[in-house]
Amino acid sequence: MAMQYYKENAWWISPFGEKVEVVEKSIPRHTVEIHDATLRDGEQTPGVVFSQTDKVKIAEKLIEAGVTRIEAGMPAVSQSDFNAIKDITKTFKEANIYAFARAMDVDIDMALDAGCKGVIIEVPIGYPKLKYQFEWTWEKVFEKSAACIQYAKSKGLHTVYFPYDATRAREEDIEAIFKGLMKDAKPDSIGLVDTMGCAMPDTIAHMVRYYKRLTDDLPIEVHTHNDFGMATACELAGAAAGAEVIHSCINGLGERTGNAALEELVFGLNILMGLDTPYRLDKMQGLCEYVATLTGIPIPPNKPITGSRNYTRESGIGVDLVIKQPLAMFATDPRYFGKTGDIVLGKKSGKASITYFLDQWGMSASDEAVTEILERVKAKGEEKKGLLTEDEFRTILQAVL
Numbered sequence: 001m002a003m004q005y006y007k008e009n010a011w012w013i014s015p016f017g018e019k020v021e022v023v024e025k026s027i028p029r030h031t032v033e034i035h036d037a038t039l040r041d042g043e044q045t046p047g048v049v050f051s052q053t054d055k056v057k058i059a060e061k062l063i064e065a066g067v068t069r070i071e072a073g074m075p076a077v078s079q080s081d082f083n084a085i086k087d088i089t090k091t092f093k094e095a096n097i098y099a100f101a102r103a104m105d106v107d108i109d110m111a112l113d114a115g116c117k118g119v120i121i122e123v124p125i126g127y128p129k130l131k132y133q134f135e136w137t138w139e140k141v142f143e144k145s146a147a148c149i150q151y152a153k154s155k156g157l158h159t160v161y162f163p164y165d166a167t168r169a170r171e172e173d174i175e176a177i178f179k180g181l182m183k184d185a186k187p188d189s190i191g192l193v194d195t196m197g198c199a200m201p202d203t204i205a206h207m208v209r210y211y212k213r214l215t216d217d218l219p220i221e222v223h224t225h226n227d228f229g230m231a232t233a234c235e236l237a238g239a240a241a242g243a244e245v246i247h248s249c250i251n252g253l254g255e256r257t258g259n260a261a262l263e264e265l266v267f268g269l270n271i272l273m274g275l276d277t278p279y280r281l282d283k284m285q286g287l288c289e290y291v292a293t294l295t296g297i298p299i300p301p302n303k304p305i306t307g308s309r310n311y312t313r314e315s316g317i318g319v320d321l322v323i324k325q326p327l328a329m330f331a332t333d334p335r336y337f338g339k340t341g342d343i344v345l346g347k348k349s350g351k352a353s354i355t356y357f358l359d360q361w362g363m364s365a366s367d368e369a370v371t372e373i374l375e376r377v378k379a380k381g382e383e384k385k386g387l388l389t390e391d392e393f394r395t396i397l398q399a400v401l
Contacts, residue, residue: 009335010332010333010336017272025240027273027274028239030242030244031244032243032245032269032277033069033244033245034245034248034279035221035245035247036067036069036070036250037071038062038253038262038291039055039088040072040073041259042259042291043073043253045295047296048253052080056084056088057290058291059092060091061286062287065280066277066278067279068095069096070095070096072088072097072099072114072116073085073099073100074101075099075111075114076101076102076107076110082110086115089116096158097115098117099111099116099118099120101119101122101152102121103123103144103145103147105148107119108152108155108157111152112155112157117158118160119158120162120191121149121152121159121162122162122163123144123161123162123163124164125138125165125166125169126164126167126168126169126195127168142177145161145181146180149161150184153185158188159187159188160190160221161190161191162193163190163191163193164195166194166207167194167196167198167207168196168198174214175214182214186215186218187218189218189244189245190215190218190221192207192238193224194234197225197226198227199224200230201234204222204234204238205238205240208238208242222235222247223246223259225255225256225257225258225259226254226258226260227256229257231252231260232260235265236265236269236272236273239269239273246265247259247260250262250288250291251295251303253295261305262287263306264305266281266284285305285338288306309342310330310334310339311326311339311340313343313344314344314347314348314353316348316350316351318352319353323343345357345381345387345393346388347382350374351370353374354370357393363397365400373397373400376399
């Protein structure tokens with residue numbers, strides 16, 4: 001696979017990523033699919049509620065962005081959840097719609113009744129969960145798992161086994177359960193779930209390979225949370241190690257610190273890894289902004305990929321390049337994604353920033369005047385602990401010129 005570290009007027013990332021030793025360790029040689037869980041895990045963000053109409057619209061926008069594997073919810077939660085899932089499966093027959101389920105036949109039946117093509121069967125496996133929350137042994141987990149997997153597969157559902165909190169599980173428990181399942185109830189794929197977001201990328205990579213060995217190379221799906229800020233990195237590391245599916249939520253929604261962000265995964269796969277995917281870079285901004293509006297959770301201005309100030313420059317160094325040659329100042333060209341570079345004035349501005357604005361407004365000033373304007377801009381920025389408005393800057397110009 002040939003990476004493209006430079007694409008004219010689009011991006012310029014590190015060419016060291018093309019080194020053979022880096023490619024061998026970090027770039028998948030297989031197809032990587034995104035499974036989006038915004039409608040289930042994303043809605044578990046405290047205070048977030050999606051209506052049935054919201055869920056259908058989000059599914060529509062995901063499909064427009066190339067994401068056709070969608071976890072539409074958990075039918076057992078409520079009648080409205082069931083109805084939303086059924087509406088989505090009827091509306092988007094081309095998509096692969098999954099339901100989230102407990103290891104119970106009734107949940108499998110509800111997924112079928114809702115028209116789902118697949119099911120995610122969750123069971124606890126993390127030792128703190130088994131010891132303190134459920135008071136279960138691995139034998140109990142296996143018993144519930146095997147019966148439910150067999151039932152789901154007998155109904156023709158694509159069956160994903162989802163033992164959660166796996167990064168805090170005991171090896172002997174994982175190995176005993178997997179050994180039994182490979183003999184008696186082999187799922188279609190297995191989720192590697194870092195429920196508490198407490199693993200490093202290398203840990204996830206190791207566990208992907210570990211799961212592969214234990215399951216005779218079954219497809220592995222990586223699902224991470226962001227408690228240590230590692231969710232996206234962990235999932236990309238898992239993909240590089242052999243995972244065929246990675247899970248996401250739009251805007252990194254989810255419990256506590258959230259899940260791996262869809263938009264970050266898409267940019268990581270398409271640009272940093274150079275993979276040929278169906279995922280649309282140009283659709284991410286609109287999708288993320290739409291969901292932010294629905295949830296009432298604004299996108300932080302410095303949020304990777306979609307933040308409003310990702311291409312904003314206050315420092316005076318190189319301000320002309322922000323507009324003329326953005327790839328000298330950023331890894332991606334804002335124009336490629338329908339954005340523009342932005343120059344702002346404040347405490348950290350320089351003479352070049354003042355000159356830039358004067359040129360934009362068809363004005364000129366001596367070097368001495370530019371120096372005085374800059375001193376006043378810096379003082380104003382320090383005084384208000386923020387950026388200057390256009391009116392504040394014009395007031396300074398009127399005082400000096």
